[in-house]
Amino acid sequence: MDRVIYSAEQIKALLINPNVAKCSSKSVSYRKEFKVRVVKEYYEQGFGPNAIFQKAGFDLNIIGRDKPKNCLKLWRKIYKAKGEQGLNTESRGRNGGRRPKDKESADIEYLQTKIAYLEAENIFLRNLKTKTKN
Known part of the structure; x- marks a missing residue:
């Protein structure tokens, strides 16, 4: 899997999107509401990941064609395990890496x-x- 490095122009374009919480040269963080909406659209309306992301205003040439599929795969896993609340909770860095x-x-x-x-x-x-x- 190739890592995408975003240029300053691409970061600026991504930050304009209201569904982006923050963005760096190496990663994009999406708003919690967006994650929930994407998973619900996938399950309830049957849209594919790329269609959902394009409808939300993302340029697949910037974020990559596999990004929507990978994000949705992870978000669906969290949604199945913890429900909507799991997507609303930030889990990175919790407990300082301790159990x-x-x-x-x-x-x-x-x-x-x-x-x-x-x-x-x-x-x-x-x-x-x-x-x-x-």
């Missing part, structure tokens, strides 16, 4: 159990070693 608390506590509990088991095993082996010496 949520409940997962961390489960991991800690597992590791504590493993430590207790290994300590018991060490005691058993130590006792076994002292019995064989006598």
Whole structure:
């Protein structure tokens, strides 16, 4: 997959579109409402990704012909898993790359159990070693 590098003129053209939240030379961030609308149009009206993006005012020569398909694929996955709220929530950078608390506590509990088991095993082996010496 080739990464698109947007020129200053292309960035300016993309930022004019009301469906774009922000844009850099390497990425385009779309408004949350746009994501929801695109997924609903896809499911309810049966439009294809390129048609939806063109109707929304995007030039496929700028964003790339595969971009609508890839975006819609990701957004549909999020929509199926978390519903409309999932598309309205920004998930990048949350928790500073750490797992949520409940997962961390489960991991800690597992590791504590493993430590207790290994300590018991060490005691058993130590006792076994002292019995064989006598």
